[in-house]
Amino acid sequence: MRRSVFLTILYLAVVTPFFQAHAADNIAARLNTLETELGRQSEIIRQQQQTINSLQQELTEMKTPEVQPARQSAPPLNAGISGLFGASALTNPNISLVLDTFAYTSDLTTDELENRGIPGYTTSGLEQRNGFNLRAAELFLFAPVDPYFNLYAALPVTEEGVELEEVYAVTTALAEGWQVKGGKFKSNFSRLDAQHPHAWDFYDIALPYRALLGDEGLGGEKGVQLTWLPAWPIYTQFGAEVFQGENDLLFGADAGSGPHACSLFVKSSVDTTDNSTLYFGPSVLFGKTRNSTVVAGAEFDGDSALYGLEAVWKWKPTNSQKVTLQSEYLYLDQDGTLTDAETAQADALCRRQDGFYVQGIYQWQRWRFGVRYDMLELFADSFERAGQEQDMGATPWRATGAIEHNLSEFTRIRLQYNHDRSSRDDRGNDEAILQFLYGIGAHAGHSF
Amino acid sequence: MRKIILGLFLLLFLATPALAELNVVATLPWIGSLAQTLGGDKITVTTLLKPNHDPHLVEAKPSMILAGRKADLIMYNGLDLEIGYLPLILESARNPRILPGQPGNFDCSRFVQAIDKPTAVDRGLGDVHPLGNPHYHFSPSNIKQVAAGMTDTLAAMDSANADYYRQNFKAFSTKFAQKEKEWQTLGLQGKRFVAYHKLFEYLAPGFGLAFVGYIEPKPGIPPSAAHVEGLIKGMRDNKPNGILTTNYYGKKESESIGEKSGVKVILLPGDVGSMAGTDDWFAFMDTVLTALK
DSSP, rough: HHHHHHHHHHHHHOOOOOOOOOOOHHHHHHHHHHHHHHHHHHHHHHHHHHHHHHHHHHHHHHHHHHHHHHSOOOOOOSSTOOSSTGGGGOOOOOEEEEEEEEEEEEOOOOHHHHHHHTHHHHHHOOOOOSSSEEEEEEEEEEEEETEEEEEEEEEEEETEEEEEEEEEEOOOOOOEEEEEEEEEOOOSSSSHHHHGGGGSSSSSSOOHHHHHHTTTTTOOEEEEEEEEOOOOOEEEEEEEEEEOOTTTTTTTTOOSSSOOOEEEEEEEEEEEEEEEEEEEEEEEEEEEEOOOEESSTTTEEEEEEEEEEEEEEEEETTTTTEEEEEEEEEEEEEEEEEEEETTTTTTEEEEEEEEEEEEEEEEEEEEEEEEEEEEEEEEEEEEETTTEEOOSSOEEEOOOEEEEEEEETEEEEEEEEEETTTSSSSEEEEEEEEEEEEEEOOOOOOOO | HHHHHHHHHHHHHTTSSOOOSEEESSSHHHHHHEEEEHHHHEEEESSSTTSSSOOTSSSOOOHHHHHHHHHEEEEETTTTTTTTTTEEEEEETTOOGTTTTSSEEEEEEGGOOOOOOOOSSSSGGOOTTTTTOOOOGGOOOHHHHHHHHHHHHHHHHHHGGGGHHHHHHHHHHHHHHHHHHHHHOOOOOOOOEESSSSTTTTTTHHHHHHEEEEEBBBBBBBOOHHHHHHHHHHHHHHSSSSEEEEETBBBBHHHHHHHHTOOEEEEOOOSSSTTOOOHHHHHHHHHHHHHHH
């Protein structure tokens, strides 16, 4: 503090006379004034430097006794905290809030968007409306529970109310690379599924996810996860999960009387160079299904298995540039009975469908440029009802471009354009989104 | 066939090395280098960041998590410098030995007198470090304390080699005393500098320098045209001894300001190994201080 006051005085002492000198008309007079001033100033600077040095000397001497005990234990950081609840202020969990809001425009009306499903996959339409939209204010809490568990909660607050998207405990003290997670959480079977919407590289989830799992992927599911990271030369993580299975598109809450969804996955990673990393792995998500989202007015009851493959490559050639290439492939194998709600006629339904997306992000300083292409029915396109192959129409696809500006780590502004041909009719949905994301508070770091 | 698979599986389990050497993971290059100096051939050091990586912009790569999984001891800078990736590594590594509170969790900043502790913090002020300036590897007095702390920890965790570590620390201290004398004769007292980022602050109390301006108006916030203009005007009048920056952070901006203000740009190594001839901490400080002369 004292030092900064001195520095300010020093700075003013040097700069101010220069301005006064500018007022003088006569150049010689100005030079003279300058010379005298300079002489005087350098004397002042010399004297002040002496004062600074002696003060620093004093300061160092004052500090020396404090340094010694610091070697034994950590210095108290907030020893000054007091009040009714004393130090409990230090034991609060970490809290953060992420505001996710956007303006949306499409050449379709809001009604048309609402009814825009993907025939053969889902009857659910798009939720966004032309104009101003608020996706959520996501509230995050996390903290260690005790030396054995960390607890995380994600509570998106929407206009409909508070949702309990995730709340789970993770073990920290198990040895040999084991970890158990339990509660309600987003599955780690695939990449986009484990990410919260604010961490996506685009405003919306990739098309195969929307078609096979829904707008936010599998979403938070109640269950248990077991993972193992062996101390091998190459990063390899094995995981298994058991879920209640409440996702409307893939499982359905009433499909079984107990937990009726499971997943298995492996994730591997190697550093291809000092500045680049490859991350990849296969997964499978399987279980019992009962829902009425595949065909309008009919209930499906059967078994599903969703196979996935993910690959991400990140390259950081310099500190201000980053390239990310990412792709995932999903393949659905579903068999069961489709019962018409009115006629009660039951037909066998057999689906073998797949989809993929590929995306690239180039980051330069505070700017990010992204492109994405998603497509369904790449290799598998079979929708058999009562033994009859159904022709659903043209192959669904979508192309996306986005520009993002991050004013700081905590503000993200994104402009995105989609040309969406997922509804198989002649009408494309040309949509533009201007999205604003803000984060405040202590937010846990995002995984790779 | 089944026997072979079983055999392979067993092999993988048993192959997990039961090495006598301490497996040390360091986040930053200077930490890894200091640990190696003190630990010698009794420890294996894995350093997570490369010398030219900006320590503020790091992602927890899976290879870092794997390193944490195998570590007996993790050493880090602290003061929230690694806040963006270290908590994630500690949790994902699934290794209870390196969790906070365990002897295998070594926060170097516990041995440091931090400067620039803000009295009020909000993010309107930019990326402020609430616990104080974390770049204390420019401060000899603090590094000596860290080295002493490291020695104690190594000696405690590997008591069989305790004498070896203490001997290495003694050698370090002798060199330190000699270098400290050399550095004080460089005549850096009273020099005034402009810096790009608040990276070199610890040089000020250590060597009697002063920082008279910053190119970044607030930490982590890039400068506006108006700020740069004001700075250049001030620098023309004030004639500081140089503009300090690293080759990975704000080099271009510093060079353009240097050209316009007539003040020379001095490129300093940001960490051990980030420039030629900065292979250990002493060489790093030599390079920094000689450049300031």
